[in-house]
Amino acid sequence: MIEVQEQQVEDILQDAIQRITTSGKDFQLVSITKKIQTTNPVHFFEAALRLNKERVFWTSAKESFTMTGVGNAFEMDANENRFSFIESAWEQLRGQAVIYNPYEVPGTGLVSLGGMDFDPEKKRTELWGDFPSIYFTVPEYLLTKFENECYLTVNIKITKEDHVIQLSNQIRNDERILLSLKELEKQPLEIVQQHDIAPDQWKQIVQKATEEISHDQVDKVVLAREVRLKLNRDVNRAAVIEKLIATQSNSYVFAFEQKNSCFIGASPERLVKIKNKELLSTCLAGTAPRGKTNEQDKKIANALMQDMKNRQEHDFVVQMIKQGVAKYCEQVYVPEVPIIYPLKNLQHLYTPVTGVLKQGHSIFDIVSQLHPTPALGGLPRTASMLFIRENELLDRGWYGAPVGWFDYNENGEFAVAIRSGLIQKDEASLFAGCGVVKDSQPEEEFEETRIKFAPMLSVLGGES
Numbered sequence: 001m002i003e004v005q006e007q008q009v010e011d012i013l014q015d016a017i018q019r020i021t022t023s024g025k026d027f028q029l030v031s032i033t034k035k036i037q038t039t040n041p042v043h044f045f046e047a048a049l050r051l052n053k054e055r056v057f058w059t060s061a062k063e064s065f066t067m068t069g070v071g072n073a074f075e076m077d078a079n080e081n082r083f084s085f086i087e088s089a090w091e092q093l094r095g096q097a098v099i100y101n102p103y104e105v106p107g108t109g110l111v112s113l114g115g116m117d118f119d120p121e122k123k124r125t126e127l128w129g130d131f132p133s134i135y136f137t138v139p140e141y142l143l144t145k146f147e148n149e150c151y152l153t154v155n156i157k158i159t160k161e162d163h164v165i166q167l168s169n170q171i172r173n174d175e176r177i178l179l180s181l182k183e184l185e186k187q188p189l190e191i192v193q194q195h196d197i198a199p200d201q202w203k204q205i206v207q208k209a210t211e212e213i214s215h216d217q218v219d220k221v222v223l224a225r226e227v228r229l230k231l232n233r234d235v236n237r238a239a240v241i242e243k244l245i246a247t248q249s250n251s252y253v254f255a256f257e258q259k260n261s262c263f264i265g266a267s268p269e270r271l272v273k274i275k276n277k278e279l280l281s282t283c284l285a286g287t288a289p290r291g292k293t294n295e296q297d298k299k300i301a302n303a304l305m306q307d308m309k310n311r312q313e314h315d316f317v318v319q320m321i322k323q324g325v326a327k328y329c330e331q332v333y334v335p336e337v338p339i340i341y342p343l344k345n346l347q348h349l350y351t352p353v354t355g356v357l358k359q360g361h362s363i364f365d366i367v368s369q370l371h372p373t374p375a376l377g378g379l380p381r382t383a384s385m386l387f388i389r390e391n392e393l394l395d396r397g398w399y400g401a402p403v404g405w406f407d408y409n410e411n412g413e414f415a416v417a418i419r420s421g422l423i424q425k426d427e428a429s430l431f432a433g434c435g436v437v438k439d440s441q442p443e444e445e446f447e448e449t450r451i452k453f454a455p456m457l458s459v460l461g462g463e464s
């Protein structure tokens, strides 16, 4: 293993500047990874405020794996053919980048993180104005923490005009700032106003969906709604991340900043994970609350396992994911019966799907094939998406869509961005939805969404 020493960084930069001058290319992306002392990824996130750069945060459900990205060394977005466009931009970058990364750890080196609109065909509102329809960034600084080891990757987009000493001083200075913070400032956050957007109208749409289902227009539709909050102060996003990590076990905690907005959440739902060609996807649909005692909790879990409505809702997701994955994978395995996936406020039906990615396929194929699963869209896909597009009162933006990352070694992971909200200064919009099938009751579905708001509400100063 050859580590890049401090003084070698300057040689690498010098080399890249020389190469760009002779090659005629516009820029050269250089990515350098080193191991650093164990540090707190949330403090790193907060410290980045002093650099005035956009930040991203990602931590993986159940694994000791966290990434904090600061600044944008390279950005990818697209208007049409969004998956293939991002994939080809990434392939191009991967081909030209100079990468110094002696570590085998997924999520170190050249990595890109981002997300996208749930439905690119839905009319956009001002709410999501800061967010592109699809966006992936290669951060300037990426802290990757895996099982207590920390790696710092610096990605630099070098142009002919750059100077080595200036660049290396800048990097040293930024790193010092990013690694300097030891704790977060505590500022009590309170919700001063909470407004459910059009609850009665939402229930009527649920009713309408059940009618369309009984007329065989569609089998399942997921309908979401919004709660709008006013807080007593501007939200400290690092503090929200810290609280989500502390309270929402079994979840991906993520945050993506764009201009004045931050999309943040703690989602239990994995869309896909690829590690060394091995695929893991999960089906998560069918919901019940947690019990107050162990005994009550078990009783509710048993009832959820036996409940035909929830089992059907879940099975729609399993069948679709199994079929979608089979197109691109060998050795697909799906257990016959779901298990219970417990969260702080809720429990879900959960079925893992495993397989091995066939040669020539990538995480992009899987994400574009699976999104939206019937856990967020419905079944059949086209009819349910049309129903949502035409009836739902909400601009979902990135809610319910894939968010995640991929690296230059073809590893990556995407979650479905639920249990989430969009934070803008001292305001927030929270989103939650539920699967509607033939026997759904609007009041019960409303109650289910109410509980799904709890993870975000509780970290913003509301009740847990």
Ligand SMILES: C=C(O[C@H]1C=CC=C(C(=O)O)[C@@H]1O)C(=O)O
Binding pocket: 222, 224, 269, 284, 285, 286, 287, 313, 348, 374, 375, 376, 418, 419, 431, 432, 433, 434, 435, 452
């Ligand atoms: C749409 C959401 O949850 C989905 C994921 C798990 C269980 C669900 C359900 O039981 O309805 C939903 O399909 C949400 O939390 O906003």
